[in-house]
Amino acid sequence: MLIIALVKGVPSRSTKVVRVDNIVQRNEMEMIVNPNDEKAIEAADYLKRRVGGKIVTLSMGPDVRLKPVLMPLYNAEATGVDEEMILSDPRLAGSDTVATSYAVGLAVFKIYEKHIAPFDALIKLITGGSSMQEIEAKARELYDQNVLPNKVYNEDPGDRTSMIGHLVEGNLSRDEAVARLKTERANVTRFVIVAGIRTSDGETGSVGPQVAEVVSQKMGIELPHATYVEELDVDPDSLRIHAGRRIGRSIQRLEMESPVLMTFAPEYVAKTIQSVDFDRVIENYYKGKIKEPIKWTADILEADPARLGFGGSAVIVGPAIMMGAPSGQKTLGKSVVFTRKAEKTAWEGKEYGPFEKGDVADALPQTLKDDLTAKGALTTFTLAMLGAELLA
Amino acid sequence: MSATAAPATTSAKVVLADYKDVWVFLQRQDRHLSNDSLELLASGRKVADQVGQRLVGLILGSSLKGLAEEAIDYGADYVLVVDDPALRNYHTLRIIDTLEAMIIKRKPYAIIFLATEFGREIAARLAYRVNSGLATDNVDFEVQDYFNPKFNEMFPKTMTQVRPDFGSRVAKIWTPRHRPQVATLKPGSFSPLARDPSRRANAKVEKVPLPRPGKTYAFIVKELVELPTPNVDLDHASVVIGLGMGICRGADGTPRNPIEAYKLATELKDLIERKWGLKTEIGASRELVMAQVKALEGIITRDHELGQTGTLISPDLYIALGVSGSAPHRAGIRAKKILAVNPDPDAPILLAAQYAVVGDLYDFVPKLIDTLEALPDSA
Numbered sequence: 001m002l003i004i005a006l007v008k009g010v011p012s013r014s015t016k017v018v019r020v021d022n023i024v025q026r027n028e029m030e031m032i033v034n035p036n037d038e039k040a041i042e043a044a045d046y047l048k049r050r051v052g053g054k055i056v057t058l059s060m061g062p063d064v065r066l067k068p069v070l071m072p073l074y075n076a077e078a079t080g081v082d083e084e085m086i087l088s089d090p091r092l093a094g095s096d097t098v099a100t101s102y103a104v105g106l107a108v109f110k111i112y113e114k115h116i117a118p119f120d121a122l123i124k125l126i127t128g129g130s131s132m133q134e135i136e137a138k139a140r141e142l143y144d145q146n147v148l149p150n151k152v153y154n155e156d157p158g159d160r161t162s163m164i165g166h167l168v169e170g171n172l173s174r175d176e177a178v179a180r181l182k183t184e185r186a187n188v189t190r191f192v193i194v195a196g197i198r199t200s201d202g203e204t205g206s207v208g209p210q211v212a213e214v215v216s217q218k219m220g221i222e223l224p225h226a227t228y229v230e231e232l233d234v235d236p237d238s239l240r241i242h243a244g245r246r247i248g249r250s251i252q253r254l255e256m257e258s259p260v261l262m263t264f265a266p267e268y269v270a271k272t273i274q275s276v277d278f279d280r281v282i283e284n285y286y287k288g289k290i291k292e293p294i295k296w297t298a299d300i301l302e303a304d305p306a307r308l309g310f311g312g313s314a315v316i317v318g319p320a321i322m323m324g325a326p327s328g329q330k331t332l333g334k335s336v337v338f339t340r341k342a343e344k345t346a347w348e349g350k351e352y353g354p355f356e357k358g359d360v361a362d363a364l365p366q367t368l369k370d371d372l373t374a375k376g377a378l379t380t381f382t383l384a385m386l387g388a389e390l391l392a
Numbered sequence: 393m394s395a396t397a398a399p400a401t402t403s404a405k406v407v408l409a410d411y412k413d414v415w416v417f418l419q420r421q422d423r424h425l426s427n428d429s430l431e432l433l434a435s436g437r438k439v440a441d442q443v444g445q446r447l448v449g450l451i452l453g454s455s456l457k458g459l460a461e462e463a464i465d466y467g468a469d470y471v472l473v474v475d476d477p478a479l480r481n482y483h484t485l486r487i488i489d490t491l492e493a494m495i496i497k498r499k500p501y502a503i504i505f506l507a508t509e510f511g512r513e514i515a516a517r518l519a520y521r522v523n524s525g526l527a528t529d530n531v532d533f534e535v536q537d538y539f540n541p542k543f544n545e546m547f548p549k550t551m552t553q554v555r556p557d558f559g560s561r562v563a564k565i566w567t568p569r570h571r572p573q574v575a576t577l578k579p580g581s582f583s584p585l586a587r588d589p590s591r592r593a594n595a596k597v598e599k600v601p602l603p604r605p606g607k608t609y610a611f612i613v614k615e616l617v618e619l620p621t622p623n624v625d626l627d628h629a630s631v632v633i634g635l636g637m638g639i640c641r642g643a644d645g646t647p648r649n650p651i652e653a654y655k656l657a658t659e660l661k662d663l664i665e666r667k668w669g670l671k672t673e674i675g676a677s678r679e680l681v682m683a684q685v686k687a688l689e690g691i692i693t694r695d696h697e698l699g700q701t702g703t704l705i706s707p708d709l710y711i712a713l714g715v716s717g718s719a720p721h722r723a724g725i726r727a728k729k730i731l732a733v734n735p736d737p738d739a740p741i742l743l744a745a746q747y748a749v750v751g752d753l754y755d756f757v758p759k760l761i762d763t764l765e766a767l768p769d770s771a
Contacts, residue, residue, distance in 0.1 A: 209516040
């Protein structure tokens with residue numbers, strides 16, 4: 001099973017948010033893996049242990065900043081991720097959720113294509129009458145690129161149990177080999193995309209469902225999605241997905257046909273695997289890991305450039321405005337409040353008041369506060385006052 | 393379909409003036425519109441009045457009797473009802489298909505959803521499908537003529553969407569070139585309008601048939617299980633005491649057994665109930681619930697979770713102990729008054745509090761209890 005995990009590098013909580021022209025400058029901030037995405041990796045690992053296959057992560061952002069953040073994922077959970085793709089291109093800067101989803105969705109499609117193309121190449125050689133040596137050489141090359149599962153080809157010279165092995169040995173006719181490759185190709189088409197419920201920086205939770213839509217449009221299918229997934233299982237034979245998620249005060253249980261996209265809630269915990277068909281899992285594994293993240297630029301996406309980055313964004317974000325404290329906020333031991341009713345006062349050309357006993361005076365000019373304090377009209381806000389007001 | 397069939401940004405063909413009416417996607421709770429939906433109607437009313445168009449309530453589901461009239465009473469001018477068993481049990485894809493068909497046919501100016509689990513996913517996918525933008529978790533809307541200096545262009549009567557940004561700030565968001573403008577509204581940001589049944593005289597309800605009824609999906613709802621009512625009644629409490637991760641440490645960083653904080657909270661709760669007769673409950677932040685702290689096992693459960701993903705509360709008083717006040721936490725609290733205790737002067741909860749105490753809760757709460765005990769009985 002091809003498992004694609006969307007992983008985002010987000011500013012760590014302790015870092016300062018840097019902006020130029022209202023666009024967050026991610027290359028100037030300390031990064032961590034979005035905490036919610038760890039659950040997606042846990043789910044990906046579960047699926048891989050249950051049915052075999054490989055996990056490919058996909059991230060978008062400056063590759064030099066993302067690489068160190070992504071490297072530990074090769075050893076995450078039980079099996080770790082197998083490959084990491086980073087979509088890194090200044091043309092993608094300033095993307096809103098729609099433009100982000102567009103780029104990420106197209107990259108998902110590229111990952112899928114990369115794992116489908118080897119089957120098409122082999123089928124073409126076999127039906128085109130190429131020699132067994134040529135077919136085997138091609139299979140080995142693709143296997144070494146980590147894009148064919150053990151089932152189709154593997155490099156153990158004594159092991160002729162793979163499809164191409166059987167074909168070369170003469171145990172399988174060309175027609176039978178093509179039929180089996182087609183079945184296997186169809187299995188790769190039933191891939192799964194996993195992601196966290198939302199990112200800790202944007203907090204929109206929108207990219208998951210939108211990527212499902214982008215991939216749907218690209219593939220000409222309707223790829224189902226489920227957000228906030230807390231329960232997950234997969235039928236290793238049919239590759240159908242069973243998922244449970246919380247909606248309000250209900251649990252909704254779903255059965256979905258892959259390809260499918262799911263986002264995982266922090267409550268998700270991978271089930272314990274009771275029994276597993278190890279032979280099948282190993283047959284579905286690929287050669288191994290490529291422990292160096294691969295950088296992709298926007299060129300690979302074959303995208304409509306008008307839909308990428310800031311220019312491709314439908315929404316425009318204005319400058320951030322600090323939210324003020326609620327009016328009348330009182331800080332214990334710090335705020336000053338009126339000890340009695342006070343009439344409207346003119347002070348340095350402005351009018352203030354009237355005030356009730358207990359009203360906060362923090363926002364008044366310092367000179368006025370000094371004057372009022374001297375008259376005994378102001379005092380520091382104490383615990384006794386807080387106690388008296390709290391439940392009044 | 394193909395990705396290039398309908399580019400999102402080559403909007404030259406979108407004639408903005410063709411798009412009319414403000415739509416709100418209403419959700420139900422039992423046999424009525426949810427309280428959040430009444431707030432949504434109030435927000436939509438504001439936008440509709442400012443842009444000078446109708447407010448249209450959308451009610452999609454099954455067995456929807458009486459809901460359209462409620463929507464009108466609370467502000468809608470027009471209601472589109474799709475009542476079909478196929479729309480039961482939150483069938484995401486079918487609802488998106490239904491809305492898409494309605495949008496293509498009727499061209500609304502804006503469509504606003506609630507920022508609930510369900511509203512979010514529908515809004516996101518639908519916005520992409522209809523080639524528009526999306527602004528989530530808004531707390532306010534305002535229709536203005538928007539001038540963009542970068543494009544040197546004026547966009548008349550554009551919906552300004554106001555959303556929290558990186559914690560303690562808000563940002564204004566515009567979708568100037570695309571229609572409909574798709575947004576989600578954070579529950580608790582508006583107050584429902586007063587119920588006015590006389591509005592029914594000038595309002596209309598239209599029943600819309602389910603588009604493509606025979607379509608099958610790779611998404612099947614096997615069951616929808618109602619969760620049992622929790623043993624803590626946060627919904628109806630006048631006072632809620634919220635505990636956060638901060639209860640695991642003192643202000644100086646030394647570890648504390650969080651059960652001590654729970655005991656203090658219980659003492660405070662008992663005191664308020666005894667002396668003031670106000671129903672008081674103890675809740676917890678999502679972080680504390682998720683941390684599954686051993687000492688609080690069976691005491692703090694998921695039923696205690698406050699905030700956007702837990703119980704949304706609207707008590708008279710919320711007492712936040714060791715709660716930092718992340719945006720999703722604050723979104724679920726609509727207290728008349730907040731008392732926040734936190735050693736970090738920059739904690740967002742302190743910004744939102746009427747009463748801010750910068751300090752150690754283990755120090756403060758016993759003093760507060762003594763102070764409250766010493767007060768004369770209110771009765």
